[in-house]
Structure formats: C-alpha cells, structure tokens
Amino acid sequence: MPKIEVDTERCKGCAYCIEACPQQILRLAEEFNSMGYHPVECFDPEKCTGCTFCAIVCPDLAIEVYK
Amino acid sequence: MPKIEVDTERCKGCAYCIEACPQQILRLAEEFNSMGYHPVECFDPEKCTGCTFCAIVCPDLAIEVYK
Amino acid sequence: MERVFTKPVAMKEPRTLYCPGCGHGVAHRLVAELIDEFGLRERAIGIAPVGCSVFADLYWNFDVISTAHGRAPAAATGMTRANPDCFVVSYQGDGDLAAIGTAEIIHAANRGENFVTVFVNNAIYGMTGGQMAPTTLVGQKSTTCQLGRDPAIMGHPIRVCELLQTLGGVAYIARGALESPKTIMKTKSYLRKAFEYALDRRGFTLVEMLSPCPTNWGMTPPQAMTWLRENMLDYYPLGVVRDVGAEEKAQKPVAA
Amino acid sequence: MERVFTKPVAMKEPRTLYCPGCGHGVAHRLVAELIDEFGLRERAIGIAPVGCSVFADLYWNFDVISTAHGRAPAAATGMTRANPDCFVVSYQGDGDLAAIGTAEIIHAANRGENFVTVFVNNAIYGMTGGQMAPTTLVGQKSTTCQLGRDPAIMGHPIRVCELLQTLGGVAYIARGALESPKTIMKTKSYLRKAFEYALDRRGFTLVEMLSPCPTNWGMTPPQAMTWLRENMLDYYPLGVVRDVGAEEKAQKPVAA
Amino acid sequence: MTQKIRCAGFGGQGIVLMGKLLAQAGMMDDKHTTFFPQYGAAMRGGTANCSVIVSDDAIASPMVEEPDVVLVMNGPSLDRFEPTVQPGGWIFYNTSLIDREVERKDVNVFKVAANSIAEEVGNARTANMVMLGAFAKKLGTVNLETLLGSLDVQMHGKSGKIMDMNREAMKRGAALIK
Amino acid sequence: MTQKIRCAGFGGQGIVLMGKLLAQAGMMDDKHTTFFPQYGAAMRGGTANCSVIVSDDAIASPMVEEPDVVLVMNGPSLDRFEPTVQPGGWIFYNTSLIDREVERKDVNVFKVAANSIAEEVGNARTANMVMLGAFAKKLGTVNLETLLGSLDVQMHGKSGKIMDMNREAMKRGAALIK
Amino acid sequence: MSEKIPIGEKVLMKGNEAIGEAAVQACCDCYYGYPITPQNELTAYMSRRMIEEGRVFIQTESEIAAINMCYGSAAVGARSMTSSSSPGISLKQEGISYMASAQLPVFYVNVNRGGPGLGNISPAQSDYYQTTRGGGHGDYRVIAFAPSDVQELYDLTMLGFDLADKYRNPAMIQADGILGQMMEPLVLHEYKRPPDLPSKQPWRLGDPSTTDPLLVTSLVLNVTGMEERNLELQKKYDTITENETRFEEVGLDGADVVMVAYGTASRIAKSAMEVARAKGIKVGLFRPITIWPFPSARLNGLADRFDNFLVVEMSLGQMWEDVRLAVEGKAPVHVHGRTAGGIPQQADIVADLRKVLDAKPGEIVKNF
Amino acid sequence: MSEKIPIGEKVLMKGNEAIGEAAVQACCDCYYGYPITPQNELTAYMSRRMIEEGRVFIQTESEIAAINMCYGSAAVGARSMTSSSSPGISLKQEGISYMASAQLPVFYVNVNRGGPGLGNISPAQSDYYQTTRGGGHGDYRVIAFAPSDVQELYDLTMLGFDLADKYRNPAMIQADGILGQMMEPLVLHEYKRPPDLPSKQPWRLGDPSTTDPLLVTSLVLNVTGMEERNLELQKKYDTITENETRFEEVGLDGADVVMVAYGTASRIAKSAMEVARAKGIKVGLFRPITIWPFPSARLNGLADRFDNFLVVEMSLGQMWEDVRLAVEGKAPVHVHGRTAGGIPQQADIVADLRKVLDAKPGEIVKNF
Numbered sequence A, B: 001m002p003k004i005e006v007d008t009e010r011c012k013g014c015a016y017c018i019e020a021c022p023q024q025i026l027r028l029a030e031e032f033n034s035m036g037y038h039p040v041e042c043f044d045p046e047k048c049t050g051c052t053f054c055a056i057v058c059p060d061l062a063i064e065v066y067k
Numbered sequence C, D: 001m002e003r004v005f006t007k008p009v010a011m012k013e014p015r016t017l018y019c020p021g022c023g024h025g026v027a028h029r030l031v032a033e034l035i036d037e038f039g040l041r042e043r044a045i046g047i048a049p050v051g052c053s054v055f056a057d058l059y060w061n062f063d064v065i066s067t068a069h070g071r072a073p074a075a076a077t078g079m080t081r082a083n084p085d086c087f088v089v090s091y092q093g094d095g096d097l098a099a100i101g102t103a104e105i106i107h108a109a110n111r112g113e114n115f116v117t118v119f120v121n122n123a124i125y126g127m128t129g130g131q132m133a134p135t136t137l138v139g140q141k142s143t144t145c146q147l148g149r150d151p152a153i154m155g156h157p158i159r160v161c162e163l164l165q166t167l168g169g170v171a172y173i174a175r176g177a178l179e180s181p182k183t184i185m186k187t188k189s190y191l192r193k194a195f196e197y198a199l200d201r202r203g204f205t206l207v208e209m210l211s212p213c214p215t216n217w218g219m220t221p222p223q224a225m226t227w228l229r230e231n232m233l234d235y236y237p238l239g240v241v242r243d244v245g246a247e248e249k250a251q252k253p254v255a256a
Numbered sequence E, F: 001m002t003q004k005i006r007c008a009g010f011g012g013q014g015i016v017l018m019g020k021l022l023a024q025a026g027m028m029d030d031k032h033t034t035f036f037p038q039y040g041a042a043m044r045g046g047t048a049n050c051s052v053i054v055s056d057d058a059i060a061s062p063m064v065e066e067p068d069v070v071l072v073m074n075g076p077s078l079d080r081f082e083p084t085v086q087p088g089g090w091i092f093y094n095t096s097l098i099d100r101e102v103e104r105k106d107v108n109v110f111k112v113a114a115n116s117i118a119e120e121v122g123n124a125r126t127a128n129m130v131m132l133g134a135f136a137k138k139l140g141t142v143n144l145e146t147l148l149g150s151l152d153v154q155m156h157g158k159s160g161k162i163m164d165m166n167r168e169a170m171k172r173g174a175a176l177i178k
Numbered sequence G, H: 001m002s003e004k005i006p007i008g009e010k011v012l013m014k015g016n017e018a019i020g021e022a023a024v025q026a027c028c029d030c031y032y033g034y035p036i037t038p039q040n041e042l043t044a045y046m047s048r049r050m051i052e053e054g055r056v057f058i059q060t061e062s063e064i065a066a067i068n069m070c071y072g073s074a075a076v077g078a079r080s081m082t083s084s085s086s087p088g089i090s091l092k093q094e095g096i097s098y099m100a101s102a103q104l105p106v107f108y109v110n111v112n113r114g115g116p117g118l119g120n121i122s123p124a125q126s127d128y129y130q131t132t133r134g135g136g137h138g139d140y141r142v143i144a145f146a147p148s149d150v151q152e153l154y155d156l157t158m159l160g161f162d163l164a165d166k167y168r169n170p171a172m173i174q175a176d177g178i179l180g181q182m183m184e185p186l187v188l189h190e191y192k193r194p195p196d197l198p199s200k201q202p203w204r205l206g207d208p209s210t211t212d213p214l215l216v217t218s219l220v221l222n223v224t225g226m227e228e229r230n231l232e233l234q235k236k237y238d239t240i241t242e243n244e245t246r247f248e249e250v251g252l253d254g255a256d257v258v259m260v261a262y263g264t265a266s267r268i269a270k271s272a273m274e275v276a277r278a279k280g281i282k283v284g285l286f287r288p289i290t291i292w293p294f295p296s297a298r299l300n301g302l303a304d305r306f307d308n309f310l311v312v313e314m315s316l317g318q319m320w321e322d323v324r325l326a327v328e329g330k331a332p333v334h335v336h337g338r339t340a341g342g343i344p345q346q347a348d349i350v351a352d353l354r355k356v357l358d359a360k361p362g363e364i365v366k367n368f
C-alpha cells in the first residue's frame, strides 16, 4: 500500500503539499515541532496513491514516498 | 554661382568629399598643409551645384558651401 | 515496498535555513536530482550566489563556490574555461542576475559559455529584506517601493529570458515555475535539457524558475503561491524561449 | 550669396584631434546641428565618454561632462533626474556602451530615462589602440584577436539596438550610418526624432551610428568607408528599430 | 541601574516590536536606552531576537551577550539563551510553546502562558504583549503605564481594535503578578 | 657617453620603428639602451614621437625631455622640438616636408631630403630609413652596420623586397655624409 | 513612522534612519542606493522620505551606477548621496576617485561589515584603510567622519553635506553595523545652511543662467595640468586638515594610558575606562571624530604629555598606524583589535590596560 | 615578434610584453583582461601568446568580470592573471578582497597612470596606498612588487605567480607607465617551479579525484569563524613579511642622506645619487623591491645608523608614510613627490638633497 513518511522535524508547515495532494488527505498537525512549526500529517493514509505530488512540491525534503 | 570653400588647414585629406561629390569635381591637392595632409581642392568650380554633399560627409567641418 | 521519492544523493542531510514555503528548497533539489541523474556529483561545482541561497553549500552535496554579488557568470566562465571537465551550475537570484550582474550574464550568454544557469526569480531581494528587484511586478510593494513599483520612475520589470535570447551564444533558455507538481516537473525537464546542452558544449543555457518568497511578499506560503500564480505567470509566460537544437531540426529539410 | 552649409554654433572653432576620416567628427556635428536647431545650447549638457571622443568638450560649444568609462547612462540619469530642465546628450562608443557599460545602458533604457544616447559603433576600441569591441565583426582582426574574431570563443558581435528594444522604458531606437550624404542625413533625422522624444519626456532614446575608424582598422579612409559599407551594413541593418510613437499611431483606430 | 534584556522567539512572534517598546518606554521614562536587533541573513530560519538596554548611565555597546533578563517566546530560544543569562538574572518564558523546565538553578524563572492568555484576549499574536506586561510589572525596569504609552508611538497607525487588544494583553500579562 | 634622441613626425611615417631600430642597434652594440614611445590618446591627431637613449652607463629615466639629438620628419614636429634640444645638440630634419630653417643658433643642423631620396629608392615610406642612415653615419651613436642588422630583428617577417628597400634607403641616407 | 518627523523632540530612532532623516533635513536632492546589509534601513527610509518630499530616489542597478548617478547629479549642482556597506563601497572606489578629481561634492555612508570578501554582516571598522587612504586610485582624500552614537550620526550627516559642498570634495561617514542598526534616543534639529554656502553652485552644468560652456571632468591629459590639479587638491586637503579636524578628549588629566578609539569601539572604551578607573588604572580616552583628517597634530602634542597609548579598534591595527604616525615614536602605541563582528570586550580592554602599564620598555602590547 | 621567444638570449622588449612572456613561461593558465592604457601591450601580447599555447585568454566585458573570472579559475586550481591600470584596478578592489578572503591565488599587474579620476595616462606611482593598504574592504593584504627595470618585471612576474600560489594570496606588480611602455634589453630565462609547490592545488574544486565536497568561499557568517579567518590571514601576513620582504641598498656606507625610492623613481634617484656625489653630497639609496611587505624592520635599523632620509616618489607622500612609520621618529624623513606624469628630475632631487643637509633640526623638507 502506497504511503508517505513526513519528517516532522524538517517540515515547516508551508502547506504546499496539502494543496498539491490530489487525494486531499494531508493537513497540518495540531502540535508544534521543535522549530515551532505545525508539521503536516496524513489523516487518511489508506487513500494515498503514492503519486509523489506532495513530495515534489515540498521545499524542505520533508516527505518520502513509498509504493 | 554656387561654390564651396575649403579650409585647407582643417582638411585632413580623407577624401570622403571626393567620393560624395555628384559632380566629381574634387581632388586632393599636391601640396601639404601644415599638419602634413594633402587638403582637398575643387578643380572645376563652375560645375558646383551647391548640393552640400561634400560638406555633409566631411568629418572635419572643412567645407563651407555658398549658393 | 519501494521508496519512490527521497532526498537525492547530491543533497546533504541538514534542514535548510530557508523560510517556510521558500522556493529555493525546490530549486536546489531539482539541481541535485539532475546531478544524480547525470552522475555528475564528482565533477560538479555549484555556485552559491549572494542572495538567500548563499548557503547552498550547506545543502548541496558536491563542490560549491560562493562568488561576489552578480559575478557568478564570470566566475563560472573562469571555472569552465580553466577546466572544461568540470560541470558548473551557476545559480542566481533576480537581484544578483538582473541588477548588479547584468553585464556578466549578458556577456557570458553572448560568449556561449558552457555552464548551466539556474535563475530563481522571486521578484524581490530576499536576502536583504525585501527590496525591489528588476523583476518586481508593477504595483508590487517592497521596502524600497512602499507604494508599489511605479514603472514611470522605476521602469518595468525585466523579462530576462526574452532579453537574453537574442544573443549569439545562447543554446537554450526556458522559463518554468516552482508552483505545482506539474510546473515543477516541467521545470525539471527544462533543466534536464540545459544539462544535456551544457554537457554537449552547445553554449549558454539558462532556466528561469518563478519562485515564491512568502516572507518578503508578506504572505503565508499558500497566499504567496496564489499570488505567484495570479500575477507572475501572466507577466512571465512559461515555456521554452530559445532552443537551438529545435531550431536546427526545424530548419533541416525533411528527408524524402 | 547665401552660406548654405557651415559650422553650427554649437561647435567650437578648433580642429579636432581625430584621425583623418574618423566618424566622430560627423557624429559631433550632427549633435551640434540639432542643438542649434532646437535652440538647446544654453541648457544642453554633452557627455564626453571614455573613448576617442573623451575630448568632446574641445569641440562642442555647450556644457560638457566627462564621465567614467561605461557610466555615461548613470551620470546622464543623475543629471536629468536632478534637473529635468537640462537636456542631456549621452555619447558613447561601442566599448564604452556595450562592454563595461552594459548594465548601465540596459537599466537606463529600462527606466525610460529622458536623455538622448548617441551610440557610435566603430566595431573597435579606438582610443586604446584597436582592441576587439563587443561589436567587432566575426573574422575582423584587432590587437586582441589577431587572427580575427572567433565567435566560438569570443562570442558573436552584439546588436545593441535589437538587444535594448525589448525593454519597457524605450521610446525610440534607430540605427544609422555615417557613410554617405544619404545615410548621414537619414541618421540626422533619427537623431531629430530622439531629440523630440526626449524633449517630450517620452522615455529612453538611442541612435546608433555606424562609423569608420580608419586608424584601427588599418585602412585609408576611403578603404575604411568601403569596408564599413560592405561588412557592417549587412550585420547591422539600418533603420528604426523601435518607435513608440509610430506604434501608438498604428494601434489607434482610424477615425471614421 | 543598568538592565540588559534579550527578547527571543520565532519570526512572526513580534520579537522586534517587544524590543522597540521596551526601549521606547525606557526613553519615555528618561532613562538611557538602546535597542539592537539581530539582523540580516541569520534571520532566515525563522528565529528572531533583539537586545535592549535600559540604564541610568550612558550605554557602551547596545549588544547584549550576557543578559540580565531574557524574555523567551519559544523552545529553540530557551535552548539558545538559557546559558547566557547572568547568574542571579531572570528568565521569563512562554510555557504555551515550551514544555520543558529551565535547568539552571542560579537564575530566577518566571513562567508566562503567553499564547493561551493572548488567545483569551482574542488574538494569539499578542502573546508578546502578555510577556512584556508580565516582565514590566514583575521587575519594574520600565513603568507599566509608560509601556502602554509606548504602544501609541511604536504602533502608530494601527487600528483602534488592534491597539486595544495589545493593551489588554499587556495588562493581562501584568495581572499575573499579584 | 650618453646620447638622448627624440624621433618625431606624422603618424604613418614610421617614427616608432625608427626608435626601435636605434635601441635595437644600441643593444647589439652592447650599449645600455632604452626606447620609450609617446603613447595613448595624445597620439590622435596624427603626430608621433619617441625617445631613445644609448649610453655606456645604466639609464635612469627613458623619457627624453631635453634631447641631444632630434630626428624630425615634419614641420609641426620641428616647431615642437626645436626648443627642447640641448645647446650644442643636433637637429636632423626632413627638408622634403619642412621648408623653414632652424632658428636656433646654438645647435648643429643637418638637413635630409628624406622623402625625395626615399622616392628615388622607390618608396616614400622609407624616408625614416634615410633619416636614420644619415644620423648613424654622421654621429656614430650606433654603428651603421649594426643598424642595418637591427632591421632583421625589428622587421622580421617582412618581405625581402621591403627589407631591401629599407636597407637601400638607409644606405642612401648614410651616403649623404661624405 | 509614517508621519512627518517632529523637529526638536526626542525620538527613538535607528542609526540608519537618523542618517536618512538628517539628509532629508539637510536638503539632499538625490539619493541613489543599492541594497546591502547592514544599511538597508537607510535605503528603505530614503525610498519613502525622498518621494514624500518630491525629490529624487533611485534604487540603482548597482553600487557603481549609484555613485555615477551622484557624479551626474552633483555636476548639475544637486546635493547627492549614496550609501552602502563594505563590498559595495569597494565597488564605488573608481567613482569616488572620479568625484574627488573632478572636485564634485558628494556625501556617502559606509556602514562597515565584516570583511574581507563577502565576510559577514556583523559590525566592523575594518574599512578604515580604504576610508582614510582612498581605496581608489590616485592622490586624493575624502573627509571621513566617525560618529559614535545616533545623535552624532544625525549631526555629522548634516555637517557632511555642508563640508562636501564647501570643499567640493566627497565627505562620508564610517560607521559600523551596531551604529547603523541600533535605536537610541536623539533630538532632531533643523538644518541651517551655513551662510557662506550658496544654495546653487556657480559651476553647475546645464543652467541657462551660466553662459559660457562649462566643463566638469577628471581628465587633464597634459601632465602639467594634471599635476597642478593634484597640487591644488593637496592644498585643499591641507586647508581641510587645518579647519575640520575634530576629536573629543575624555578624562585625560593625569592619565597613565590614553586610549584612542572611535565609533562603537570608543563607546566600549569609555565604559572600560570607568571600570579601569575603579580598579585604580588612570586612563583617558581620545576619540577621533574625523578619521580623515586624522587629529595627528593633537595626538603628537599629547605624546609629549602622556606615556602610553592604547588603540582600541574593530579592525586589525589599521588606525594603529595613524596613531603611530602621529606619535612619531615619542611614546609606545599599543593596540587592541577585533574584526569581522568581534566586539572589543570591556574586560579584555581593562586587562590590556593592565598589560600596557606592566610592559617593559620597548615592549608593545598587540592584542590580535 | 611572431615566433617563439628565444630563452637565454638578450632581447629588446617592452616592459608590458616582458610581463606577459614571463607569465606565459611561468605556466599561467588563464589571462583575463580589459583594455586600458598604459598596459594595453600586455593584454594584446597575451591575446596572441596564450592562444598559441592553447591556454585561456578572454578579453572580458569589464575589469570586474576579469577579476571574477580569475576567482573562478583559481578555484579550480588554475594559475590566473589579470592586469589593468589605475581606474580599472579600482574596479577590481571588491574582487581582490574576495580572493584575499577566500585565500585564492592570483597574480595581477597595475601599470599606474596619473590620477585621481580619469586623470591622464602618464606614468605615476600614486596607487601606492591602494596597493599597500588594500583598496578593498576588510583587513587584508596583497603581496606587492615594485620592479624598476624590464628584467625585474620579467623576474618578479615569475616570482609573483609562485608566491601567490605558495601563500594562497593575491600577488601583484605595481609599475608605472614608463616601465610598462619602455623597451630595454633583458635576458629571458626559463621558469623553474619551486619544489615545494604542487602543480595541482589540493583544494581545487570540480576534480573527481578529490572526493569530499569542497567549498571555496569568502563568507563566514558566524562571527567567531570570520574573526578566526582574519587572524589566520594575519598570521600568514606575518610569515610573508618575515620571508618575502625584498629590497636593495646602494652605496649606503657613510651616507649623510639615505634616499628611499622604488620603480622608475629609484632609477632617477640612482642617477641623482651619482650627480650628488660628484658634488660632494654623501648619499645612498634604499630601494624597496616589495612595497608590501614593506622593508620596515630594515629601515628601522638603518635609522639607527643614518641621520636623514629622503623619500623620492611619483606620488604625493604616500610611501613617505611607510618610511616614517618604519623610522619611528629616529631620524627626519623628508620627501620629494611628483604625480600624474610629473617625473622627478635629477637636478631637483639633488637640490632637495642639499636642502635636507641644510635643514635645521626639526625641519622637514617636503617638496610637492
């Protein structure tokens, strides 16, 4: 099953991936990371197609995609 | 009668005017001016039409034209 | 399970110091991905220009040189001429390339120097805190045009690709955007072409990348991306501006 | 009998120090004739650039400023901005304008500064003794390309008018030649237009003048003129390259 | 009396404004005062900090390396500046964003749930004011009233609503001290 | 012995070559020698001149302000350099292009119809060689043979015909001295 | 701040902005600048204020363009200004040399950063040589002020414009990033044009009221002419040295060591002085306010009265040279230097003062 | 000359061309230049010879581009060179500061002309300050040679490349237009690479044989780092001063006056010395061959033995300062200065020597 892994310490919460995800399964987490950003999280991993769009738009190499 | 006046001390003998003259009545003089150039002279003043072509191409403002 | 997207080898581990949503991160990664793809890491030299990307050496996992403001094309010329075996990626911001470095980029292009230029156009001086750049849009506000750029006294934004493309030494010029998966992938394909041409020593290559600077635009990253889409794409049309390879093909008579 | 051609008032008496057949003399005179024609002598400022025309103050009978090499457009900007009532004729050679001064001319053009630029293109560095200029033709020899300009390593000659015309602030750009009565008169008409536009504050104006440098071309003046005709006219086509006035007219719908 | 203060936090938390308000208030209280921002490229990466000195005497360098007081708005800033405080000095910190304790035993600590309180006021962005209010009231370096007044100068032009919110937040901070 | 020489004339008369040949010959004669051209912008306007020093001792400045000898190829140069010659010095001048007399009474004068003689040789452009030949033979500053030899070095690559013409012109100049 | 500046009131202002406001008050007609840290607030400030006042502001394509626009504006008689920081000032050197040679006034500011090269943006004084010796080519000098607080930045900016005009010479401020970036109270006062300064320069170009064609140039091709121009400049520099040398002396009486420091370094030296005195070290402070002309004559005189000098600078022995030149071997000159953002520390200075007093004859304390 | 240069033979050569040939011999890989009088023959010479040798020659769009191309070439380990004259060298100051900071070797030449500004193209030495104090920003130095004849131009060019590489620092020649333009006999000799100099720099970029990513930069944003870089530079400068200071002494024994002069001025001083001696004035000559490092220690020693110094320079008191600094007040230092093409005249120097001897105690002869 395709999935993404977010490195929450790299993520700066820019939300680009949220917009880019065709499945619309990403959102910013409630909690802060140590830099004070709300990292992104996948709230519906089942739906992930592994299309890598989220990773492509991420300026911070915070997302890895597995398929 | 149209005519030109060459300031022989200004003339540097570049011969541009000679080529430009539609009447082909200009040539370089035998003698040198004080700068060591052969100044231009009109050898057939009668034919001058006062067209000013010679003066227009002269880089050294050496020619005045009267009409 | 296969990892289908991860950090290229030509990127180092550390997180960037860039602001959230800054386009430089993507631009760096595209360069690194292609360095990997072409196997150039050993002989590649990246230029860290004077601008927010001045610390590119912290991120790129290959040799890096930091040059004087605007002089990247001259330094790149010096490197590729002295050692044609090295592969130079000159990376410049819009202030760096289109203001102080105008003469250097024009003459490097005209001489057809064989390095690749990545031109990150974020319509602002990022590093110094948001001053007007040569590419700042009409009406756009900055710390040095607080009422918005007024073309009557500040001139119109310069379209760099269009300006350079007339020059003799140009092999390839294209404009992409770091705006969506689609434009990013397209931009990468432009850059790949530029790499190919540079490796084939065909002359000057440049890929412009329209890039968000949320911080100095005074916006959140999503707002910035929307602004880029709604304003920059119009004035700076995307696409290949010059491709001598394509021109040659077009000129070749079709074999009967 | 009427004197139908004589020295303009805006020229001083002394003979020039230029070589026989040098085009600068004609270029100076055209400027002076138009200064007379428009009655601008009192408020005109001519720029003596760094090049053979650095002594323009010896010939022009109006205020003159000599500027640093390549920086005439910046100084002209400084003058016209500080005092919009003065009328500035910026006069530059091809080395001055198209090499070291590349950035300054491009940005002055882009800002649409209201001064007139006379660009004397003699395809060579005259003053310094005949080095390759950005406009030196392919194959043309000079002291720094003794086997002739090789575009593969030195780039192709730059067509300045074509390069500048894309910029937003440009009002008028044309290329003439100081080659025959006809082209000289045509060139003067271009320059007249530039004067008009500058007086109307319509933006940046530039008239290129193809000009012989017999000395550094290593030719007699007539040979030089022939060479200009046979080589430069091809590569540097004469004519109006940009005229915003004409463009506007063309766009206006004809009144019914 | 000379007090050297360092304010620190994320970019966007209004750290520079904190410093300016303190310096402005110091000046209005007729003290010698300087404000010095961290500037330039080191700003990228989202942290911000600045130095303020309020003193009865002329001030040498406005840079504060070993502060008497730090006003810390986020975690990374606490990590960075905790070790720099003078023994016997003060650490004010924002417990809304920092969940660890101060480790040093030779300094005074004052905790402010700045973001929570600010949200109560109606705008999380006024957390900086909460912190300032607490600091002013607690140490009396600048007069609370003057500090409220300094808002008028430094935030001149902002809407009445925003001003009110900031004033309110500052007062709420001050109210932490009984 | 130190001799300071100035060569002067129009651009195109081969003034610089005159100087180089003299310096080259001086060197080949194992003397100390320097050549110094007038250079740069002052060249525009068609005049040219250069300084040569030939000496038994080390040479200080290669610039010659008050020459012992001037070799003058045209009128304007005579006007300019006549006053600079050391009393007791020499003025060699080209009577083909200069129709006035030298006015100074405290210098030696030697007249050379350089252009006419050169034309006899077949090329007016060798007038400079005529002048050089006359000077070398007259004053012996450099050996005439060496001077002829110096042509091979400084005009290396020129066609045999041109070389012959130059040599011939130089000899014709020397022949003026009986 | 978006409204007009309240003249006469005490306000809290950033050093960079204080310079800007002083320039606006002092009738600066044209400002040309290119962004560079740590002086960006000055350019930003001018971008707003000059437009408000209907004057000329251009963000230029480069530092070189900026100084050459100043050249043009000055030639038509306008008060012109530019500013930058170290690398940008290096780029202006050709233009500054041109203006000095053409005798055109200009006022400029160098908010030094850490060098050489790109260096860093931290406060420094290491462009001292460039400032005082002319980083450009030729025998010329620029009037160089070394303010040490925001008030002085304001005051000396006004003076800078006046002296530039009076002597037809570039005048500048050498500041460090601390002075540029810090906020401090200052009192804004009105500009008063010196009575001997015409508001229009008689030699300005392009003005119909001046009839004969005028020439502004830095080119004098004939040797005698150019040498004369230079000797004229030298004479002017002598006059400036005589009239415009400025300095401050603090607590010299009975001092065993005289510290010499300017700018931020002098602020720290001053505070170190108090600490040292508390420890029984008798120390005074000599603060050059102009670093060219350098107060050499005065220092030379002091060298007759005092036994030890300690130069404190945010550069590595640059001003040290000027003090040694001034003192002519009459007394040992010691040095405490930091660079590239290193700020002299009070405690280190006090320690060095102690070392100076303990030094054996002939021993020089050099701390860097 | 269109054929190969005959090594070992005596030839008549122009100073500018001698520099060029020495560079070619010394394995200069890249030359970048922009035309300017009076050094054009050097650029022209390189345009021919570098191409002949299959090396890199670019006539650049500007002096700034040239120095930055050197920056790039040096970073990949190539021997790089540029040259110019005064205004052009001013424009290179930023780049030179960058190279000094990034510790990149480069060899460059400044054939000084008359300044300031456009000035004239006549011989001068008035870029002495710029050369010796770093016209660019920051605490840095460049190794500066001051040859006085064509042979020395040739020899010191070779040495310049070697020292630049050895110390990873810019090295340059300060010449005047006379040296550049004159022809004089010289003997061409072969270049020998010093055994301690690797032909490939281990820190060069872009080379697959160096595995870890390397960085060449002049940027060290953190303060401590940049200050350390500077202190490292200072240490290097101390080493250079110790090892590479060069000078010549002529006829000092028993001298009543020691003249100090370099370049063309030293040639004239030497000839004035002979005339003066004939007139019974006992005079010697001290000729700095490096002007940075300046032979201060040696001069300081001489000041213990000699009573009078007279600096002869083609600038207005610039080297004078270095001599005064060196002498530390032990002896009066007088000066004879010309500028902008003014060449010191033998007779004037002799007259000044007389004045020096007649001077009252404390009186300084300053002739300009």
Ligand SMILES: Cc1ncc(C[n+]2csc(CCOP(=O)(O)OP(=O)(O)O)c2C)c(N)n1
Pocket: C050, C051, C052, C053, C069, C092, C093, C094, C095, C096, C097, C120, C122, C124, C125, C126, C127, C128, C133, G034, G035, G036, G037, G063, G087, G088, G091
């Ligand atoms: C000679 C010089 N001038 C100015 C600067 C200051 N400076 C640093 S970065 C920069 C511009 C950055 O803008 P840009 O090139 O668009 O890059 P961005 O930060 O936007 O990516 C400037 C002007 C400098 N370092 N050197």
Ligand SMILES: Cc1ncc(C[n+]2csc(CCOP(=O)(O)OP(=O)(O)O)c2C)c(N)n1
Pocket: D050, D051, D052, D053, D069, D092, D093, D094, D095, D096, D097, D120, D122, D124, D125, D126, D127, D128, D133, H034, H035, H036, H037, H063, H087, H088, H091
């Ligand atoms: C900064 C600087 N670089 C170089 C020069 C030398 N220089 C004088 S004139 C000139 C070029 C002249 O060529 P061009 O502009 O084409 O004018 P022309 O003489 O051909 O009319 C140069 C390079 C200079 N004076 N200043």
Ligand code: SF4
Pocket: A003, A004, A020, A021, A022, A023, A024, A025, A026, A042, A047, A048, A049, A050, A051, A052, A053, A054, A055, A065
């Ligand atoms: S891989 Fe595609 S589907 Fe999965 S989270 Fe990323 S964008 Fe969404």
Ligand code: SF4
Pocket: A006, A010, A011, A012, A013, A014, A015, A016, A017, A018, A039, A040, A054, A057, A058, A059, A060, A061, A062, A063, C021
């Ligand atoms: S794009 Fe990257 S940095 Fe931005 S929110 Fe998504 S994972 Fe985080």
Ligand code: SF4
Pocket: B003, B004, B020, B021, B022, B023, B024, B025, B026, B042, B047, B048, B049, B050, B051, B052, B053, B054, B055, B065
């Ligand atoms: S005026 Fe016309 S016809 Fe007369 S000489 Fe001149 S060109 Fe010939």
Ligand code: SF4
Pocket: B006, B010, B011, B012, B013, B014, B015, B016, B017, B018, B039, B040, B054, B057, B058, B059, B060, B061, B062, B063
């Ligand atoms: S064009 Fe003028 S300078 Fe040339 S030959 Fe004719 S008159 Fe003389």
Ligand code: SF4
Pocket: C017, C018, C019, C020, C021, C022, C023, C024, C052, C122, C126, C127, C212, C213, C214, C215, C216, E044
């Ligand atoms: S300031 Fe702009 S360009 Fe610079 S890091 Fe931040 S977002 Fe990126």
Ligand code: SF4
Pocket: D017, D018, D019, D020, D021, D022, D023, D024, D052, D122, D126, D127, D212, D213, D214, D215, D216, F044
């Ligand atoms: S060198 Fe050329 S451009 Fe210069 S004066 Fe002579 S002909 Fe004219």
Ligand SMILES: [Mg+2]
Pocket: C051, C093, C094, C095, C120, C121, C122, C123, C124, C125, C126, C133
């Ligand atoms: Mg940018």
Ligand SMILES: [Mg+2]
Pocket: D051, D093, D094, D095, D120, D121, D122, D123, D124, D125, D126, D133
């Ligand atoms: Mg030209």
